[in-house]
Amino acid sequence: MNLATMLAARAESGRPIRIGLIGAGKFGTMFLAQLRRTAGMHLVAIADLAPARARANLAACGWPAERYAAGSFAEAWQHGTTFVTDDAPSVLAHDGIEMVVEATGDPAAGIRHCLGAIASGKHIVMVNVEADALAGPLLARRARAAGVIYSLAYGDQPALICEHVDWARTCGFEVVAAGKGTRYRPAFHRSTPDTVWENFGLTPEKAARGGMNPKMFNSFIDGSKSGIEMTAVCNATGLTPQPNGLAFPPASCTDLARVCKPAARGGTLTHKGTVEVVSSLNRDGTPVANDLQMGTYVVVEAGHPYVRHCAEEYRMLPDDSFEHMALYRPIHMIGLEIGISVASIALRGEPTGAPNGFRADVVATAKRPLAAGEVLDGEGGYCVWGRQMPADRSLALGCLPLGLAHRVTLKNPIAEGQVVRWRDVAIDESDPGVRIRREMEAVFARPDALPA
Template identity: 60%
Template structure:
């Protein structure tokens, strides 16, 4: 509970935590809106291929023009200002920058930037959970060997869920399940950037359709983002993917202990110690009241009758048996909370969640019948969605990671619902993301092997 005090000490010493962020999208802009007023933290640079967009985003985040008018990195450091640049490498390699935030959302770019940050002794905050799902365990291992922190992003749901799990275990409870809420229906797996509006218009009042990226939003709708995020949680906590991934049971925020427990005890899980995502939509299409659509949760149990009685006394939302209970957080604030990760990495040398093993993967799965010769278009697109899969099955079957199913040509026909394999596509073995992923597969040929 002392991050703010530590930041104030750095401010008083005239040595604020120096940060560079790559990617000025929604997450990055939310962080920048808070970082401008965070004592003891200096945003040295913002890198984005579209520098005009970066400037407009800073303006949107209420930054005065003069605050991002630095001409060089050294000028930014001298005057407490911020450099806008299209050259991320120049920020990563500058010796005065302590922390790099990778917020591009592109798996290949994220892996490349993380490697460079580690090489140059920078802590890396991986907002890019897509990259983490592809190669996080090996990146975390490389970071540890280099003496720097590789961290999931506080404010995003995986880091918050990992914290729930840590809380439960540190308090002596057995973790039964952990996850988040989302809006889901089985038909959503076939959603495309063209049809996603039929779903979004039901619960989001988007006046200007040009203001959002439908492909990005579709990755949240079609189940992909949930698979990616729960893979990150599994690899950071040691929880497991269920054999068939997520089942998305409908649940109110008060029902998680009843529903997210093993089938043997009346729940929906194949066993204890797994991730699950609950839906805010019933299978008949009606809305679940009091859902956890923006929140996170952990279900836990105790073998003590006394503790179980305390669950009831202290309104801990137990199931009907009293054996299981739940703690939840109703919301997450994404980039507005990201400063917690930055301060924790720089001042405590501690991650807010990081991969410790390779337990789970997210695999490219056909949305429809696909034909040989088609070009895959990756996350949120027209061809595939991401299905959470045990790492052991992914390695044994040679499944294709969702994050690498972009701009690659199919070599074989694929049935709807079929998980794709490396052998089904013509991939480039020299691609940096492919090389790092293959390195990770070799390093974790036996899943559940500790990464750090």
């Protein structure tokens, strides 16, 4: 617990962590709000497709104008200020930057930026969990080969869940389940940007006031984001997905150990050592009391009568048998916490979660009957949602990853609830995102590529 002390030492020695940020949207701006107040960090540059918007977001989160008035990299470097540009490759290549935070949310762009950072010898914090779900295992492998660190972003739920799992194993517990909460009903799989605010429990006016993007927020409601994030967790922790993906059982914070355990022991899971997302809504739409909608959790086994007695004595949120115990965090602070990743990498040489195998995938699944000739519109859109699936099954079926189900034309009709396969769409095999995904599938299909 000494990252702040180590950051202060870097500041005092005049050697702050030199950072480049790609993407100054909501997540990036939340990071900026805390970065300006964190000793030992210097944001050398921001790359955003709309530099004027990036400057407006800097102002909105409290940055004085003189701190981002630099007209060049050299000026930013010399005066400790920040250069704002729309030229992401120049940020990736700049010698004065040691770490890149990728926060665009676009899987193709995220892969491109990650590869550029690795080629330039820079560590990468991958806020872009969409890119991680699409090709993270291969990207992390390339980073390790290049001697740099690839990391999930602390503050986002996958990294926090990875921390729960690491805590449990370090304490000698066997992990039964880990995951997060969300707002879910089965009908939400058909949600579109036109129905998202009703399903989200927000008025259109409140959504507009918050500048919320309906397509992005729809990915939270239709189940896609949950599939993406739990895929990242499986690939980073060794937990394995359930055969049919996430079931989204309703559960309160105090019921986690009763619900998130194998069905053979009275719970809802198919097996031990898996992931699950719990719903803050009952199936009839009524709210779950004391819900975990914004939080994360882990359920562990006691493993011995003495530990079961401890679980009872100290009220460790056990199930009725005291064999299963839960630990949860009620909230996550998203981009406000990403400084933990930056500091952990630069000062300890440790990622805050990173994929080490290809165990899970998130595949495009039809929201409604789809006709040949329709053009898919990707995550959070009108056509498909992302279902989590074991990676070996996804490969065997030839499923189309959700991250590539954007601006591609269907060759075959797809029934509602059915997965889309590579053979069902017209794919440009020269597309960089397609090429890197194909490479990952080829690499990790080999038995020797999987973790022991």
